[in-house]
Amino acid sequence: MAVNTYLPALAVLIPLAGALLILVLPEDKYRERAVAALLTVSLNLIVVLSLLPPVMQGQLPQSPPLRLLPNLELTLRADPLSMAFALVAGSLWIFAIIYSLGYMKGEGGQGRYFFYYILSMSATMGVAFSGNLFSLYVFFEYLTLCTYPLVIHSGSTEAFKSGTRYIIYCLSGGGLILAAFFALQSLVPGAAFEPGGSLAPFLEGNRTMLAGAFLLLVAGFAVKAAVIPLHAWLPGAMVAPAPVSALLHAVAVVKSGAFGVIRVLYFIYNPAVIESLGLQDILAVLVSLSILLGSILALRQSVLKLRLAYSTIGQLGYIILGALLLTPAGLTGGILHLINHAFLKITLFFCAGQILKETGKSRLEELYGVGRRLPLTMACFSLAGLGLIGILPLNAFISKYYLIQGSLGGGKTVFAFVILASALLNAAYYLPVMVNAYFRQGTFTRPGGWETSPAMLIPTIILTACCFALGLFAHELSIPLAEKVIAHVF
């Protein structure tokens, strides 16, 4: 049931206004900028949270559309899937802003940094609340553009090179989406997101066109989700400052790709149409290869952040695989992993950032014994790493459980083995990091006082606690939301 409200639009406009406010602040007004940034993201989280009760009651709050041309309008509205993404992004942004305040202390270009950082929140909210394919495309491109300056923040040659690659990949992905949008325009003008899609009546006679558009859409979003072989931008983008890598390249940007895939699969197409096109299995196999390859490549990385980046590739594959299983349990697993992986991976990236900031070291063999210098940081890192491996009672266990149920329930046992094999690989590339940090002798000494700035340490610790909470109280926190999405689309 659609309800008119300005809240979804506000979720996009508040960060936009906040970003503009930060832009006009003079560079040396550090305190004011911090207050403005925190206020903006907190206010935004309140807006998102206030959308939650109506959505859980089955309403679909919708803002008045902005009509550009007939059948071409920007629509913002909230459904259960957008709430899942917006809630994760909205709450993580607060942690990331606090962390950034600690991490960027003493660095140059802070005004620019926070401007784009908040601006990209506006884009992410737009992606979450988009009500049709056109809006999703617009905010998708907007997200690419306003994260580009963050990738090249350091201004080094390497950063520019990576930034160029990033923008070429993401804009090309956007191009594919746009092409598909034009192709679908003749059948479903506007391509609004409806559960079950509205393409089913046009299936006969348009098979080739529908299959082509489907592949274009999935490929376009898969670029942002860094599915191999479309992933090459992600490792390079790790030159960005740690909070950027953490939030954008573990959570917001890559997740918006996975989110887009779910939108395409369940809100433009639907399981029946996709099965009749016969594309789900081949795509699931490709994604499985991406999962395994990502994990294997992660094993070979000797730089901590790169290892995390390749791990992201593997984990994003889980989400897309879950969606491609086309079963309720599979999609539940995908959505839960979208939530759970976000919390775990941002914790890992935060820890990597603290290590880099405090010791200046990024290569794994330089990090022997770093647990002595950064005991709490490494404790959080170890817990989050164990969580991603799938150890109880941390949260990723739950999403893996549903993914395996989904693959068994659909009679596709092979994907259960893919998830299991990938879990073993996860163990193989996370455990040595933890073990060497604690038990190998290094040159590190115990810290006097705080091991790192509390602005970085405290968010990391709270996030680790959140990972436990999401595992222990999954039934109260993440599962109801996922079930709401399932009830919406199946």
Added chain:
Amino acid sequence: MVALADAPVIILAFVFLASIAAFFLVRRNRRWGEGFALVSSILVFLTILSLYPALREGGPVVSAYTFFSFPLAIHFRVDHLGYSMALLISFLWVLAVIYSRAYMAHNHALDRYYGFLLAALGASLGIVMAGDMLGLLLFFELMAVTSYVLVIHEEDPPAMFAGGKYIYMAMAAGFAVFFSTILLYFEAGDLAFGSSGLLTDATPFTLAIFLGFLTGFGIKAGAFPLHVWLPDAHPAAPAPVSALLSGVMVKIGVFGLIRVFYEVFSIGLIQQAGWHRITLALAVITILLGSALALRQDDLKRRLAYSTIAQVGYIYLGLSLLTEVALTGALFHIFAHAMMKGCLFLCAGAIILQTGKRRISHLGGIGLKMPLTMACFTLAALSMVGIPPFNGFLSKLLLSLGALDAGAPAYVFLLIISSLLNAAYYLPIVVAAFFAPPGETGGNSLEAPPVMLAPIIVLAAGTFVFALAPANWPLEMARLIAGTMINHF
């Protein structure tokens, strides 16, 4: 006093809080911290002991609390098997904590050591008191992680290498159990114990579940062909940890398998499907291979580790013969072997600490310098060989009778051959210790300090006291458990 239904939660909460407290206390003041760890472990043991009347009166009790509401809640359950395991575990832990005071006196990172020692106790107790497979898995993973830290405590290259092997195998074990648990839930829709068999059909799918569990728990138990981590990890750990690893932690793997045999499946189903033949074959290979390899080791602790593999084979054998007497033997051997092997590892630790010698060929005449230690070693070794009136004899007798019940006398010969092999690798150590001339002159006594001797003597006494005493409680308990489990179906 604690009510039986509340006991698991209270005990586990206490142990995990105590492990955190011990970490900080040891860091602040070593003596206090060690005292605290000791008092906590004794308290846990006494609490578990005090539950016995309630268990005898009331039978198995399901805990009132549930946790982790996904997709089923984890709950706890105390039955006779879990209770006996918990009692044994907490008892050995008390001894290990006492022994550690002297053995670890000059070691590093004691805060970490005691913290993780207690955490591993909590994980082990959690496994045996878990009321469903999900809870068992949770604590199984937790035990892998906590015991890893104990295994690599020395942090020297051999320990790191052994630890690496250990943690990967343990993770693989966790995944195997995880995978089977998910398949089990998919098939049966429930994971709780106490329903006499969650699965009722033998299909390729349930066979996959069985094999997954067998792999997972087999790794932990150190059974062939998944034993490869054990001969490295057990010797590399500090002696009290080796005693715990060999004494109780491998048994937890077997415990998991018992749960699989009697709770996940039922003995009737296993027999009908013939899957016990898989574990029987593994048991035979494990027994012979473990003993044969033990013969070839010169490193004392490595020899003990291979001997553990062979002894786990006995328990496997008793479990897979599927008769009441054989199961009694297997359960009794869990207890008996914990006493003997715990004692042997603690003796080995005392020898290494006092003389710095690890090689058996260098231990000539050691019995003259460490008479008490080596006397206890001898008792435990004789029990291993299976000479009356020691525990080891009783368990072998029961296993042999069980094999005859099952109509498979060949296994009696297997047990006899294995006993001979045991004799061949234990007795030369004893003989050389007392009768070979000491390698170096100077007859100073090198006897271990009383704090280390006390646990050794208690365990050595444990190898025969119950076999001689008029009431053999461990055996009664094993009979009771085996009786209820076999007659249940």
